[in-house]
Structures are given as C-alpha cells and as structure tokens.
Amino acid sequence: MTSIDFFSPHRFCEFIELTADEREGLALLHGPVMRVERGQVIRRSGESVHEVFFLIDGWVISSLDLPEGERQIVKVHLPGDMLGSPSMTLEAAAETLTAITPVVVSRVSLSAIGRLFTTAPRLAAALFMSVQQERVILMDRIASLGRSTASQRLAAFLLHMYDRMRVRDPAQGLTLSMPLTQENIGDITGLTAVHVNRTLRQFDEDGLVLCRRQSFTILDLPKLRKLSALPERQWARRPAWLEASLAAVPVPAE
Amino acid sequence: MTSIDFFSPHRFCEFIELTADEREGLALLHGPVMRVERGQVIRRSGESVHEVFFLIDGWVISSLDLPEGERQIVKVHLPGDMLGSPSMTLEAAAETLTAITPVVVSRVSLSAIGRLFTTAPRLAAALFMSVQQERVILMDRIASLGRSTASQRLAAFLLHMYDRMRVRDPAQGLTLSMPLTQENIGDITGLTAVHVNRTLRQFDEDGLVLCRRQSFTILDLPKLRKLSALPERQWARRPAWLEASLAAVPVPAE
DNA sequence: CGCTGTGTTGACAGGTCTCAATATAAGTGG
DNA sequence: CCACTTATATTGAGACCTGTCAACACAGCG
Numbered sequence: 001m002t003s004i005d006f007f008s009p010h011r012f013c014e015f016i017e018l019t020a021d022e023r024e025g026l027a028l029l030h031g032p033v034m035r036v037e038r039g040q041v042i043r044r045s046g047e048s049v050h051e052v053f054f055l056i057d058g059w060v061i062s063s064l065d066l067p068e069g070e071r072q073i074v075k076v077h078l079p080g081d082m083l084g085s086p087s088m089t090l091e092a093a094a095e096t097l098t099a100i101t102p103v104v105v106s107r108v109s110l111s112a113i114g115r116l117f118t119t120a121p122r123l124a125a126a127l128f129m130s131v132q133q134e135r136v137i138l139m140d141r142i143a144s145l146g147r148s149t150a151s152q153r154l155a156a157f158l159l160h161m162y163d164r165m166r167v168r169d170p171a172q173g174l175t176l177s178m179p180l181t182q183e184n185i186g187d188i189t190g191l192t193a194v195h196v197n198r199t200l201r202q203f204d205e206d207g208l209v210l211c212r213r214q215s216f217t218i219l220d221l222p223k224l225r226k227l228s229a230l231p232e233r234q235w236a237r238r239p240a241w242l243e244a245s246l247a248a249v250p251v252p253a254e
Numbered sequence: 255m256t257s258i259d260f261f262s263p264h265r266f267c268e269f270i271e272l273t274a275d276e277r278e279g280l281a282l283l284h285g286p287v288m289r290v291e292r293g294q295v296i297r298r299s300g301e302s303v304h305e306v307f308f309l310i311d312g313w314v315i316s317s318l319d320l321p322e323g324e325r326q327i328v329k330v331h332l333p334g335d336m337l338g339s340p341s342m343t344l345e346a347a348a349e350t351l352t353a354i355t356p357v358v359v360s361r362v363s364l365s366a367i368g369r370l371f372t373t374a375p376r377l378a379a380a381l382f383m384s385v386q387q388e389r390v391i392l393m394d395r396i397a398s399l400g401r402s403t404a405s406q407r408l409a410a411f412l413l414h415m416y417d418r419m420r421v422r423d424p425a426q427g428l429t430l431s432m433p434l435t436q437e438n439i440g441d442i443t444g445l446t447a448v449h450v451n452r453t454l455r456q457f458d459e460d461g462l463v464l465c466r467r468q469s470f471t472i473l474d475l476p477k478l479r480k481l482s483a484l485p486e487r488q489w490a491r492r493p494a495w496l497e498a499s500l501a502a503v504p505v506p507a508e
Numbered sequence: 509c510g511c512t513g514t515g516t517t518g519a520c521a522g523g524t525c526t527c528a529a530t531a532t533a534a535g536t537g538g
Numbered sequence: 539c540c541a542c543t544t545a546t547a548t549t550g551a552g553a554c555c556t557g558t559c560a561a562c563a564c565a566g567c568g
Contacts, residue, residue: 015343049490064397066483072397086389089269091488094390114499117375117382125371128382135340135385136348138392143318143326145399146444150524181546190400195524197548213533213547229320234345236303245368404556435514446557451516467515467565 010080010168014235015129016122016242025120030054031107042097042105043084049093051107053083058103059179062095063187071096073187074138076161076180078168085131088113101179122246129242133235140230145190148229150199153189156228158209158216163232175217264334264422268489269383270376270496279374284308285361296351296359297338303347305361307337312357313433316349317441325350327441328392330434332418339385342367355433376500383496387489394484399444402483404453407443409482412463412470417486429471 012018012026033056036042042053045065060077062084074095077083087093088110116124137160144156158176166172182200183193191199203209208224210217218224225232266272266280287310290296296307299319314331316338328349331337341347342364370378391414398410412430420426436454437447445453457463462478464471472478479486 064393066397066401068483070401072400074393074396086386086393088493089383089387089390089490091490092485094393094487110493110495111499114379114496117371117379118500121371121375121378124375124378124382125368128371128378128385129343131382131385131389132340133343135389135392136343138389138396139318139328139340139348141396142328142392142399143320145396146326146441147320147324182548183546187400192525193547194526194549197546198524201548229322231346233348236343236345239342239364241364242368245365246372437514447515448517448558449556451514452556455516 011082011130012123012126014126014133014167015237015239016126016246017238018122018126022120022123025123029108029112029116031109031112033104033106036099036103036105038099038102040099040103042099042103043093043095045094045096046092049084049087049090049110051109052085052088052113053097053105054108055079055081055083056104056106058099058101060103060105061098061100061184061187063098064094065096071187072190073184074141075134076188078164080168082108082127082130085113100184125242125246136233140233144228144230150189150191150195151202152227152229153191154185154196154199154203155224156230157185157189158218159224159228159230159232162218174219174221175215177215179214181214265336265384266377266380268380268387268421269491269493270380270500271492272376272380276374276377279377283362283366283370285363285366287358287360290353290357290359292353292356294353294357296353296357297347297349299348299350300346303338303341303344303364305363306339306342306367307351307359307361309333309335309337310358310360312353312355314357314359315352315354315438315441317352318348319350325441326444327438328395329388330415330442332422334422336362336381336384339367354438379496379500390487394487398482398484404443404445404449405456406481406483407445408439408450408453408457409478410484411439411443412472413478413482413484413486416472428473428475429469431469433468435468 018026031051036058042060055077057079060081060083061073062075062077063071063073065071083097083105084093084095087095113127116127140156140160144153148156161176161178162172162174165176180188181193182196186193186196189196200209200211204211208220208227210219272280285305290312296314309331311333314335314337315327316329316331317325317327319325337351337359338347338349341349367381370381394410394414398407402410415430415432416426416428419430434442435447436450440447440450443450454463454465458465462474462481464473
C-alpha cells in the first residue's frame with residue numbers, strides 16, 4: 001500500500017526528531033536488500049544470530065514454536081519495524097520470522113547496530129526507546145492473554161493494529177485491511193481458529209466490528225476500546241528529558 | 255538474603271565486561287535511596303513518569319491493573335533489576351510497582367539514563383541489551399500464556415525463577431525460597447489462586463517439585479523443563495560483535 | 509488468644525478446545 | 539475459461555480444563 005522507502009526511519013523518529021544527517025546515517029545501516037515470497041521463512045528459531053532485519057515492505061510475523069506443533073505469534077510486523085532484534089541477546093534465535101505477504105527486508109549486521117552507540121548516540125537512544133516501547137506492548141499482550149476472555153483479546157488485538165496503522169498513516173480510517181487468516185489471529189491471541197471465527201462472527205452480528213475476509217471495519221470504537229480492558233497508550237512523543245540529555249554532550253565529530 | 259550492594263551492576267554486566275571506571279560511572283546514576291515497606295506501592299499505574307528505580311534489596315512485582323479489579327503481574331523483580339523503565343516511553347506509567355518484601359530502591363532520573371547515551375556508550379549498550387533480554391523473557395511468557403496449560407505455565411514460571419536466581423547466585427541450589435503467595439503466582443501465570451494450589455499440590459504428589467510455604471524444591475529438573483515446553487535460553491554472554499563495535503570508536507574523554 | 513491472610517479441598521458452572529463436516533474463496537494447471 | 543485442488547471460513551456437538559463459590563484449616567502476628 002505505501003510506496004517502498006528504503007530510508008523510512010519510522011520507528012526511529014517516534015521519540016526524537018531526527019536531523020537530516022541522522023536520517024542519512026540511518027540509511028548507512030542498511031545492508032543487502034532481500035526479497036522474500038509469501039510464506040517463506042526469513043529466519044528460523046534456533047538458528048544463530050548474525051544480523052537483524054529492517055522491514056521495508058510487506059507483513060512479517062514473529063513467532064515462537066512450541067513442541068506440540070503449536071505456535072504463538074509474538075508480533076505482527078509492519079514496514080519500518082526492526083525484525084529479530086530481541087535475539088541479539090541469544091546464542092540461538094528465539095523467534096521464527098515468516099513473511100505473510102511478499103516482503104522486502106534489508107539485512108543489518110549486529111556490528112552496525114553496536115556501532116550506533118559510539119558513533120550516533122541519538123540514534124542509539126531512539127532505538128532504545130523503540131525497544132522499550134515494544135516492551136510495553138508485550139506487557140499489554142501478557143495482561144490480555146493472562147486475564148481476559150476471547151472477545152476481550154480479539155478487541156485488544158484489533159485496536160492495537162488500528163492504533164499502529166494510524167501512527168504509520170494518519171489517513172488510516174476505521175477499515176483495516178490485514179493479510180492475516182483467522183488461524184493467524186488465533187496464534188496471536190492464544191485461541192483456536194474455530195473460536196476466533198465464532199467470536200468475530202459475534203462482533204459482526206452485534207454491529208461492533210464488520211468482519212470480512214481480511215478486512216475489518218470498526219463500527220463502535222469506544223465500545224471496542226472498553227471491551228478490550230486495556231487503556232489506549234499515550235506515547236511520550238518528544239520527551240523533554242530525552243532531548244535535553246542528548247544535547248548535553250554534542251556528538252563527537254565523525 | 256544477599257547483602258546490600260549499592261553499586262551492584264548485575265544486569266549491566268550480563269553482556270559486556272565493565273571496567274572499574276564504568277562501574278563507578280554506574281554508581282553515579284544512583285539518586286536518593288528509598289526504603290519501602292512490604293505491600294507498599296512504589297509507583298502506581300497512571301502516574302506520570304519522572305524516574306526509574308534500581309532495586310537494591312528486596313522483591314518487587316510489576317503489574318498491570320485491569321478494570322474488573324483483576325491484575326496481571328508482568329515481572330517479578332530481583333535485586334539488581336531496573337524497575338519501571340518501559341514506562342519511560344509513556345505519558346502515564348503502565349505498571350504498578352509493589353514491594354512484596356521490605357525493599358530498598360534508588361531513584362534514577364530519566365535524564366541520567368538519557369545522558370548515558372552521550373557520556374557512556376558502553377553502559378548505554380549494556381542497558382540496551384538488558385532491555386532486549388527482557389523482551390525475550392516477555393515473549394516466552396506470551397507463548398506460555400497463550401499456548402499452554404496450567405501445569406506448563408507453572409513449570410515455566412518456576413524454571414524462569416530458578417534460572418534467574420542461579421545467574422545472580424551461582425551457589426543457588428534446587429530449593430527456591432520465594433516471598434510470593436499462591437495468589438501472586440496466579441497473577442503471574444494468569445490462573446486463579448485456587449487452581450494454582452491444585453496444580454502445585456499435584457506437582458508435589460508427583461514428586462516433581464516439593465511445594466512448601468514460599469519454598470519450592472525442584473526434584474526432577476529435566477522433567478520440569480520438558481513440561482514447561484520452553485527451551486532454556488542461552489544468553490550471549492560476551493558477544494564478539496558487541497565488544498568489537500564498542501571498541502571501534504573510543505569513548506570521548508570526559 | 510483472636511484476627512487476618514493464606515492455603516486447601518469440594519461441587520458445580522462455564523468458556524474454550526477438539527473433532528468433524530461442510531461451505532466458500534483462492535490458487536493452479538489444463 | 540473451466541476443472542480441480544488447496545486453503546480458509548463456518549457451524550455443530552460434546553469433552554475438558556479452568557473458574558467460581560463456598561467452607562474450612564492453618565500460619566503468622568498483634
């Protein structure tokens with residue numbers, strides 16, 4: 001839907017304003033660009049970790065595989081996201097990254113990420129904030145999985161996607177087009193595909209969300225928000241403390 | 255149990271070796287020390303975020319409160335942990351931090367964290383890795399909550415605590431003493447206290463884990479590990495790429 | 509010693525899963 | 539463009555896991 005922008009700094013400028021130089025610096029991170037077909041695995045759980053990926057175009061899911069063949073999707077990635085970075089702390093990758101649409105990613109070496117800390121402290125800080133943000137999102141998911149019903153989880157999931165798509169595209173309306181199957185949505189919400197179907201069908205009958213094949217139209221946003229049992233997170237867009245502390249010592253020349 | 259160490263760098267030296275200077279630099283982060291009684295709230299969800307906390311002594315739980323009075327514990331904190339940092343991305347704190355034992359914390363301003371990026375890139379990188387590590391842990395929790403039964407979740411929880419306590423104290427044996435009630439454990443695993451009780455009792459009868467009041471002795475570690483359905487995470491202790499990329503550009507003098 | 513919090517156990521209800529069949533859409537090759 | 543195959547969605551019936559409610563036992567603590 002959005003055009004390919006190789007230097008799209010999306011997630012890097014959610015918390016600080018980037019200078020033109022910094023945007024260029026970001027572009028330097030990018031390694032070889034890789035195209036992946038729908039359904040293909042970008043990196044499988046258990047493999048060793050040499051790089052992370054920036055998602056340039058398409059949708060990718062990050063999942064943990066369990067012994068009984070079940071799987072839990074831990075994140076649905078949209079363009080601009082950094083993929084696979086939690087595993088930089090591990091000997092063997094935790095997540096399997098799977099393209100669910102045709103995908104374009106750029107490979108970024110771990111060293112390039114590491115060098116940000118010495119050469120581009122503001123970018124490193126931006127990345128850090130972005131990772132903390134992901135942590136909040138995971139915390140909300142845990143609350144949703146641990147303490148709510150099927151309909152609440154589905155409401156929370158739809159709202160989360162709505163909120164994210166709206167950040168990426170301010171023109172995003174109440175209709176979400178998502179290349180996810182009901183089985184995918186089950187793997188996200190910890191439900192079976194059968195029960196996802198029943199519950200979404202109920203949303204539809206109740207006039208809460210119009211559920212069509214890979215398209216959802218939120219009909220009653222406040223009601224859905226209330227049902228989800230989670231607050232709408234207000235991100236600190238340009239926190240004063242961050243800007244101030246990064247300005248304290250200028251970036252060393254070169 | 256462990257003596258109070260105000261400069262305990264625990265989480266900061268999990269991924270890189272800190273120099274003596276860096277350990278001192280860390281000590282400078284510490285703000286006023288605060289003692290908190292058992293049961294007291296350190297920071298409540300919804301409050302504005304001016305600081306984070308370093309846990310010096312005692313146990314703290316981090317929880318999300320849901321509308322129906324339910325709550326989900328998202329993290330059990332041990333000494334050395336940084337508390338409340340995900341909320342640095344938010345206008346209003348997501349988590350409520352509650353002392354479940356008498357606690358000593360040190361308050362650290364957000365600016366102090368921010369300044370790490372310009373003044374101490376290696377510490378910033380260490381912090382970054384630590385946050386990514388937390389993300390892996392949250393991902394594992396999500397898989398556990400979304401795709402496993404009560405006994406599997408409890409197994410995963412006990413093993414997680416065992417693994418963490420062992421990192422902190424290499425002499426840690428198979429007996430875990432934990433100041434958590436069964437209701438707490440329910441709030442962690444997304445179960446009711448009643449069902450936690452039944453399941454732990456079953457562990458005890460099966461000779462899997464000896465469950466006593468606030469004390470657990472793992473009797474069959476491999477069996478418990480297998481039951482949990484999660485791999486034991488192998489953290490990248492001193493990743494070569496990290497050391498190398500941080501050495502690339504020396505830290506600017508002062 | 510009584511109070512309060514925590515642990516334990518039973519009976520029952522309810523939400524979600526499992527299994528299975530069918531419908532519908534999408535994709536493929538002729 | 540059609541026939542065929544495959545993936546996905548839909549619906550029903552029954553089983554199972556976990557929650558709810560309630561009562562009681564036990565421990566810690568003032």
